[in-house]
Amino acid sequence: MRIVGLILVVILGSVLFYGSLAFPPWGDPASPASSHLSPYYIEKAMEDTSVPNLVTAVLADYRGYDTMFETIVIFAAGIACIVLLRTFKETESGSRLYRHIPTGITLKIDKKGRFPEDSVVFERIDSHWVPHDLIVKTTCRLIVPFIQIFALYVIAHGHHSPGGGFQGGVILGAAMIIYAIAFNLRSAIRRMSERSAVMLSSLGVFIYAGTGALCMLFGLNYLDYSALAGLLGVDPVTARSHGILIVEIGVGIAVMAVIVTLYYNLASAGRHDEGL
């Protein structure tokens, strides 16, 4: 099997190597990919949408349908992960570990015992080895707000610099994941519950699709943001720029919530109890 695979890969690779000789050279300005559609985008995007970042303009305006359905694919992936993994059964052992914070003594409480759930001096810890990690927790506490502010900047400044909804949403989700890793999964779920994560992911898709529907209500095509000019009180070109910002915010919310949902389910195998 190994030999057969190697032979197949070598044959396919050499066919592709041979085919690559017909490709345009690297960085050729006249290559077919750069000579049909993209000059229009580069030369006209500024007049059409007043968005200097051409990637954002093409992403959310010219190819708005594509991006909307990509967002729906991401949303569907989050839902699929919940459907596949989420279980509401208790863990097999049923016993939990609690650490007495002032003394550092760890207690194991069986299923029949009373769990000190709301106690201030006891904290629940994962059943795998959990060290005292003051430095990690403090660093995380300091760094997470800055990550989130940077993520909001990436979303909001996507018109003028590299950035946008997808990137900002991933950074926001990463901030939540770093919090869950440094503390534990339960404290992350206390900050952002599973319910709110799912609600936010559908809210993000709703913002995107709703903006498109709003454009139809004002009498233009689906996702033609210039229809929003009257609503926003600006000229049609600026309205397209603002419409891009609105859908980017929707994309950012959806991506953030889906990343967080995926992490919750994958880290704890769907139990939302103890993770990583």
Next chain:
Amino acid sequence: MDALLNILISKANYWLYIILMMIGLYGIMVKKNLVKKIIGLNILQTAVILFFISVGAKEKATIPIIEHGNDTVHAAVSASHYINPLPHVLMLTAIVVAVATLGVALALVIRIHQQYHTLEEEEILKRIQET
């Protein structure tokens, strides 16, 4: 010799991505462990993403963000000064969708492991036939 060197310089990026793609394909076909198959799939995906990005490159051009776009009033923008934004748009969404589908793949792997307590393909097939 010079002609050969020219071909090497102008096609080296494609060759790198072909090698990367073949590594990924080999992983998908030959490896028996499901997680290793997923890693192979991701390497293949990365090769395709890098290929698209390199197709968008242009010599003597900068990133596709128009400089001082909002300051000047309708200054003529030449397409040769900015690289092709289209591959970047396509791959931007592809990367995030790749992360989401990777999550689904890992969820499936976790379910398989819960059911059959192994990730080796042959053992899973054996246990399916036993039941």
